[in-house]
Amino acid sequence: xxxxxxxxxxxxxxxxxxxxxTVLQACESLxxxxxxxxxxPRLKPYGACRMCVVEVQPGPPRPTASCTTPxxxxxxxxxxxxxxxxxxxxxxxxxxxxxxxxxxxxxxxxTCELQDEVFDQKxxxxxxxxxxxxxxxxxxxEVILLNHNRCILxxxxxxxxxxxxxxxxxxxxxxxxxxxxxxxxxxxxxxxRCGMCIETCPVGALLSKPFKHxxxxxQTEKVASTCPHCxxxxxxxxxxxxxxxxxxxxxxLEEPSRGLLCAxxxxxxxxxxxxxxxxxxxxxxxxxxxxxxxSDALDVVSKGLQNVLDAHGPESVGVVxxxxxxxxxxxxxxxxxxxVLGTPxxxxxxxxxxxxxxxxxxVLGSSTGPHTQNELLESELILVIGADIGHTxxxxxxxxxxxxRDDNRTLVVATRLASGLDKYATVAERIRPTAEATLLSxxxxxxxxxxxxxxGLDRESFEKIQGLVGEADxxxxxxxxxxxxxxxxxxxxxxxxxxxLSRSGVRLFPLAERxxxxxxxxxxxxxxxxxxxxxxxxxxxxxxIGAVWNTSISPNPGLSFNEFxxxxxxxxxxxxxxxxxxxxxxxxxxxxxxxxELVIVQDIFMNATAEAADVVLPGxxxxxxxxxxxxxEGRLGRIEPxxxxxxxxxxxxxxxxxxxxxxGSDFGWRSHEPISKELRELSTAPxxxxxxxxxxxxxxxxxxxxxxxxxxxxxxxxxxxxxxGRHAPSLQTMLPxxxxxxxxxxxGRLSISHGDPVRLxxxxxxxxxxxxxxxxxxxxxxxLPDRFLEAPARxxxxxxxxGAVVRVSKG
Amino acid sequence: xxxxxGVLKGLKTVLMVGRRKPATVMYPxxxxxxxxxxxxxVGMRRDEITGGLTCVGCGLCETACPNDVIRVDTxxxxxxxxxxxxxxFDVGRxxxxxxxxxxxxxxxxxxxxxxxxxxxxxxxxxxxxxxMIDIFENDQSYREEEQQNIGPGATITNWFERG
Numbered sequence: 001x002x003x004x005x006x007x008x009x010x011x012x013x014x015x016x017x018x019x020x021x022t023v024l025q026a027c028e029s030l031x032x033x034x035x036x037x038x039x040x041p042r043l044k045p046y047g048a049c050r051m052c053v054v055e056v057q058p059g060p061p062r063p064t065a066s067c068t069t070p071x072x073x074x075x076x077x078x079x080x081x082x083x084x085x086x087x088x089x090x091x092x093x094x095x096x097x098x099x100x101x102x103x104x105x106x107x108x109x110x111t112c113e114l115q116d117e118v119f120d121q122k123x124x125x126x127x128x129x130x131x132x133x134x135x136x137x138x139x140x141x142e143v144i145l146l147n148h149n150r151c152i153l154x155x156x157x158x159x160x161x162x163x164x165x166x167x168x169x170x171x172x173x174x175x176x177x178x179x180x181x182x183x184x185x186x187x188x189x190x191x192x193r194c195g196m197c198i199e200t201c202p203v204g205a206l207l208s209k210p211f212k213h214x215x216x217x218x219q220t221e222k223v224a225s226t227c228p229h230c231x232x233x234x235x236x237x238x239x240x241x242x243x244x245x246x247x248x249x250x251x252x253l254e255e256p257s258r259g260l261l262c263a264x265x266x267x268x269x270x271x272x273x274x275x276x277x278x279x280x281x282x283x284x285x286x287x288x289x290x291x292x293x294x295s296d297a298l299d300v301v302s303k304g305l306q307n308v309l310d311a312h313g314p315e316s317v318g319v320v321x322x323x324x325x326x327x328x329x330x331x332x333x334x335x336x337x338x339x340v341l342g343t344p345x346x347x348x349x350x351x352x353x354x355x356x357x358x359x360x361x362x363v364l365g366s367s368t369g370p371h372t373q374n375e376l377l378e379s380e381l382i383l384v385i386g387a388d389i390g391h392t393x394x395x396x397x398x399x400x401x402x403x404x405r406d407d408n409r410t411l412v413v414a415t416r417l418a419s420g421l422d423k424y425a426t427v428a429e430r431i432r433p434t435a436e437a438t439l440l441s442x443x444x445x446x447x448x449x450x451x452x453x454x455x456g457l458d459r460e461s462f463e464k465i466q467g468l469v470g471e472a473d474x475x476x477x478x479x480x481x482x483x484x485x486x487x488x489x490x491x492x493x494x495x496x497x498x499x500x501l502s503r504s505g506v507r508l509f510p511l512a513e514r515x516x517x518x519x520x521x522x523x524x525x526x527x528x529x530x531x532x533x534x535x536x537x538x539x540x541x542x543x544x545i546g547a548v549w550n551t552s553i554s555p556n557p558g559l560s561f562n563e564f565x566x567x568x569x570x571x572x573x574x575x576x577x578x579x580x581x582x583x584x585x586x587x588x589x590x591x592x593x594x595x596x597e598l599v600i601v602q603d604i605f606m607n608a609t610a611e612a613a614d615v616v617l618p619g620x621x622x623x624x625x626x627x628x629x630x631x632x633e634g635r636l637g638r639i640e641p642x643x644x645x646x647x648x649x650x651x652x653x654x655x656x657x658x659x660x661x662x663x664g665s666d667f668g669w670r671s672h673e674p675i676s677k678e679l680r681e682l683s684t685a686p687x688x689x690x691x692x693x694x695x696x697x698x699x700x701x702x703x704x705x706x707x708x709x710x711x712x713x714x715x716x717x718x719x720x721x722x723x724x725g726r727h728a729p730s731l732q733t734m735l736p737x738x739x740x741x742x743x744x745x746x747x748g749r750l751s752i753s754h755g756d757p758v759r760l761x762x763x764x765x766x767x768x769x770x771x772x773x774x775x776x777x778x779x780x781x782x783x784l785p786d787r788f789l790e791a792p793a794r795x796x797x798x799x800x801x802x803g804a805v806v807r808v809s810k811g
Numbered sequence: 812x813x814x815x816x817g818v819l820k821g822l823k824t825v826l827m828v829g830r831r832k833p834a835t836v837m838y839p840x841x842x843x844x845x846x847x848x849x850x851x852x853v854g855m856r857r858d859e860i861t862g863g864l865t866c867v868g869c870g871l872c873e874t875a876c877p878n879d880v881i882r883v884d885t886x887x888x889x890x891x892x893x894x895x896x897x898x899x900f901d902v903g904r905x906x907x908x909x910x911x912x913x914x915x916x917x918x919x920x921x922x923x924x925x926x927x928x929x930x931x932x933x934x935x936x937x938x939x940x941x942x943m944i945d946i947f948e949n950d951q952s953y954r955e956e957e958q959q960n961i962g963p964g965a966t967i968t969n970w971f972e973r974g
Binding site for chain 1: 867868869870871873874882884885886887888891892893894916917
């Protein structure tokens with residue numbers, strides 16, 4: 001980065017700007033407002049609208065577009081003169097020749113940049129004959145509409161899709177006055193449904209179908225918050241009206257999203273006002289869950305827990321926190337469990353992230369904590385392993401694409417399925433499911449067996465990747481930890497640690513499946529952890545925290561979740577989690593829940609766990625409470641209440657605090673602020689020396705016995721977001737049901753076509769699904785989406801579906 | 812003062828007042844004349860084509876209203892147009908400023924002379940768009956006088972026809 005500055009004069013004021021700035025930026029730094037239509041801070045200068053014209057000396061004797069003119073030393077700029085006002089006025093008048101004045105009807109009215117300009121320039125009528133276009137509104141896909149009549153051809157949608165998202169789904173078609181915007185692939189639209197074209201459109205040409213006509217832009221209340229869907233934790237604005245969340249939008253250029261959102265962030269908010277929300281406390285009476293009052297439900301919970309504590313002791317009670325809820329909620333539950341119930345059996349049902357964080361901390365030490373996204377994007381080589389980041393963490397994927405293309409980062413993609421990142425990658429290869437750890441470990445040089453049988457990569461491409469990794473000064477390894485087995489997450493983390501130990505300049509970026517997975521680890525939602533992810537064996541941590549909590553904390557870690565549910569379980573308190581539907585061991589978990597005396601579930605939707613519960617308490621979603629999520633960088637993303645809690649639901653921390661008060665310990669919390677403060681004060685990072693030991697990772701892939709055998713992989717799809725996503729109608733329309741994805745060649749061989757029913761059978765069971773034939777799946781692989789309520793993959797192999805061998809036949 | 816003069820004084824007052832014409836009007840049997848510019852309740856015009864609300868749901872009346880009287884809930888219709896789910900007007904909060912009528916781009920909102928707002932339940936004062944159409948159509952005194960004032964042949968411009 002250059003720090004050189006240049007000096008120029010704008011309207012008689014001298015201004016210094018960094019070299020490389022445009023004249024427009026120089027004017028803006030002085031606070032001079034220059035009207036623009038085609039400028040967006042996320043995009044490169046383009047010069048389509050000619051609204052930003054200024055007079056530049058020395059320069060051509062005519063108005064010059066300031067957005068595309070680089071600022072130069074000694075330049076003199078005039079931003080407001082008769083001729084410039086005249087040009088700007090004509091630009092608007094010419095736009096109005098075709099632009100329909102249906103503002104009372106248009107969703108963009110109020111935020112429309114053309115409307116603002118017309119208003120600012122006091123244009124009352126056009127001197128030209130107005131010719132309204134009369135194209136029908138085009139439906140581009142489930143969520144995006146295009147009204148050609150209103151389009152001003154600024155190209156912002158085309159550019160944001162190409163430059164920022166790296167998809168290029170839209171383009172200009174035809175020429176001159178006949179130009180219009182259309183899908184770039186002509187007959188279909190290769191769209192990720194991120195909605196950024198809608199977001200950037202200065203007029204009402206691109207429209208969001210779920211939002212259309214539901215509110216006017218000035219009527220909504222806007223609250224800055226954080227996206228609740230994945231561990232990137234994008235900053236967003238929640239817009240609500242009369243207690244309904246009507247849309248979410250980007251929130252400036254805030255980190256980590258930098259003005260982008262994905263399909264889940266932009267369209268995936270509608271679960272908040274779903275009719276399926278639990279709105280009243282329910283208590284099981286006569287075998288049926290019956291709605292009741294809060295005081296009754298709290299009474300049942302506190303007495304029930306007290307009875308279990310008296311009869312069986314604190315060790316028989318377990319609590320389960322959730323990576324879907326905030327740090328404050330989890331901390332409230334942790335304090336309730338350890339200080340009020342006195343049980344160390346605290347869990348969080350996030351399989352991959354905890355195992356990964358533990359392993360990395362044990363091997364590399366605590367000083368190599370989470371790195372920032374900036375460090376990722378500034379690494380010379382970015383290595384994406386395993387899951388397709390473009391699907392699991394779409395916005396981070398978009399930033400990686402941009403870094404590879406614009407900043408010359410070497411991008412190496414070794415994923416199970418073809419990825420949107422491939423076309424920006426130096427090397428893009430497919431690896432077999434479960435081979436991620438072996439590949440990472442091989443790159444560290446810790447074994448020399450036949451690479452092809454280990455990873456499914458051929459030796460030549462492996463050597464190419466090894467060469468690139470060897471040449472790079474800094475390497476960022478990115479992988480998704482949202483996997484099904486702890487064992488596999490640990491293996492990948494160990495392999496990544498091996499790579500980090502084998503050379504310098506390696507930074508590791510494990511990405512969690514859910515928004516607050518990192519947060520649950522740092523809050524200490526585990527039987528052997530305390531706030532700040534400090535170990536219970538650390539006596540100073542116990543003393544510090546025990547003093548605040550007014551209790552003495554036992555140095556013995558609790559049981560693991562599996563030991564707990566197969567052992568002393570008598571009561572279970574579950575917050576925001578589906579331990580039956582979402583857990584690793586559904587059969588054991590559901591059996592344990594049926595045998596337990598008291599099961600309390602606090603959630604926003606009914607799920608398999610809630611169906612088996614004795615008490616169901618209505619919690620709140622991200623839009624109704626305050627708090628913080630911790631994203632993959634360790635950055636705290638603040639959430640703010642945008643609407644009042646739906647029905648009788650209450651913020652999760654408040655429910656926990658009320659139960660604690662009913663059991664005789666008032667925490668004294670009246671808002672989430674004191675909890676944040678208490679958590680912050682207790683979260684001193686522990687200093688842990690890493691073992692520094694590299695453990696060889698090995699394991700060959702099993703051969704496939706015949707033509708009908710496939711290797712199963714479970715992938716998080718771009719449009720799936722767990723239980724919440726299944727209750728968001730707009731995400732539901734994008735991927736209505738779980739599908740089995742197959743390679744076209746394989747599908748042709750088995751004479752399966754798009755939409756046909758297929759039967760997948762393994763030794764453990766079989767599932768019947770619809771087939772989706774797509775080239776993104778390599779040959780010999782069948783892919784199922786995970787995080788579906790039905791969870792079809794688990795029926796094929798309850799413990800570790802990935803890598804299982806299944807037989808596929810036409811069903 | 813002689814005895815009995817108070818009674819005579821009272822009798823005089825009674826006789827004088829008793830001969831006056833009474834100021835009281837027997838509302839609601841009798842209704843006083845209403846001035847042309849009297850500001851009554853806001854009504855709504857019926858759409859000539861659909862027979863429903865003329866309102867397009869732009870929400871400008873809601874925005875113009877100083878007193879949070881109006882609430883317009885809309886959604887997308889099957890043909891892609893805006894559909895007004897419900898148009899709620901809380902007469903109990905209305906100050907009859909008529910800003911909403913001025914804001915309406917399709918002249919859906921109309922003045923009326925109606926002031927018959929008596930009710931025993933405040934909730935009855937929240938009326939919907941169809942009730943507003945009834946009120947407009949049952950109160951033509953304003954229209955008749957308007958036609959007299961501006962003369963026959965005056966038309967109301969339809970925003971949609973302007974294109």
